[in-house]
Amino acid sequence: MTLTKNTFIGEYSYSLDSKGRINIPSKFRQAMSEDNLETFVITRGLDPCIWVYPLIQWQQIEKDLKSLSSLSKIHRAFVRNTARYATPSTYDKQGRIKLTPSLVEYSFLKKEILIIGMVNKIEIWDPIQLNNVDTNISKINPEEYDALSDKIVL
Amino acid sequence: MTLTKNTFIGEYSYSLDSKGRINIPSKFRQAMSEDNLETFVITRGLDPCIWVYPLIQWQQIEKDLKSLSSLSKIHRAFVRNTARYATPSTYDKQGRIKLTPSLVEYSFLKKEILIIGMVNKIEIWDPIQLNNVDTNISKINPEEYDALSDKIVL
DNA sequence: GTAATTAACCCACAACTACCCACAATTTTA
C-alpha cells in the first residue's frame, strides 16, 4: 500500500545475507516503480549509515551540485565529497540490492540491519549505531525541536 | 451522521483481536471516505498512544518534512524520528486496520481499547494509560488552560 | 589466455499478510 510516489516512511528490520545483499521493503519498491525507473543511487550518509536515493531525487542533487562554482574551496570540497561515494544501482528479481564492502564498512553493518524511510530517501542502519548516534531522539534536547515549530505542525 | 469531512470527534470502545486488528468507528470511516481515499498513516503519538492521520493530513506533514535539509543535524534527527514509526494503511472490507506489534507494544494495548477523535487525527489508547497520562484532565492545572483563552472561545 | 573470483539470474520455501466469508448483535426502516 503506497502513498505518495518516491516518498518513503516507516522502519523495517531485515538482514544482510552472506552475499552482501539487502532486501528493499516492497512498499518502497512500489513507491519507486511508479516511474518505471527501478534505479537509484547508493552513497554514504552524513550519519554512519547508507543513503539510498531514487533516481529522480538524485538528479535534483546533481542539478544543485552543478550550480556550485569550483572557484570556492568549500564548494569544491562539498561537490567532491558528495559525488565520490555515489554508485548507481538496481535491485534483483527478489527485490534486493548489493552493497559494496566499502559502504558496509563505513556504516558498520553486521547481519541485522534497519531500513528507515526518510521521506525523500532511504537509510540503512546498524541498530547499535542508530541507538548511539548523536541524532538519536534520546540525545536531542527537546528545546532544539522548538525551533522547528514554525516549519512543522504535527 | 457525519459533520465535517476529515474531522473526528467522540470516544469509542472496541477490542484488539488476536490478529492485531482494530475496528475503526463507522462514523470515522464515513468522515474519511468522502475523498474516496480510504487511506491513512498510523504512527506513535507523543503520549503513549497511537495516532492515525487521514491521508490529506499526513501529506501536509510529508510536505513540511521535505522542506528540511539533511545538511542540518537537527533536521535529520527530526525527519528520522517523525518518519520512522509511520506506516501507511487502509482498512479491510470489515472496516478494520492492522497494527504492527511495535505500535501495540509502544502504546501498551491489551484487548480492550479506546478510540478518541482528536479533530484532525484519531488516537488509540489503552484505557489505563489514558487515565494515568499526565495530559489527563485530572492532572492538568485549570490555570494552564488560561493561556489558550486568546485562541479558543468555547 | 586461462584460472579464479565476483556478480547476475533463477528456483525454492517458510512465514506472513491481505482478502474473503460467516455470524451475532445492534440499529434502522417499514
Next chain:
DNA sequence: TAAAATTGTGGGTAGTTGTGGGTTAATTAC
C-alpha cells in the same frame, strides 16, 4: 413490532514477501 440493513468480531485460504542457495555469465587477476 417485525423485517431489513448495518456494524463489530472471529477465523480460513490464497497470494505475497523475505531469505537461502545453486547455476551460469561476467569480470578480474595472474
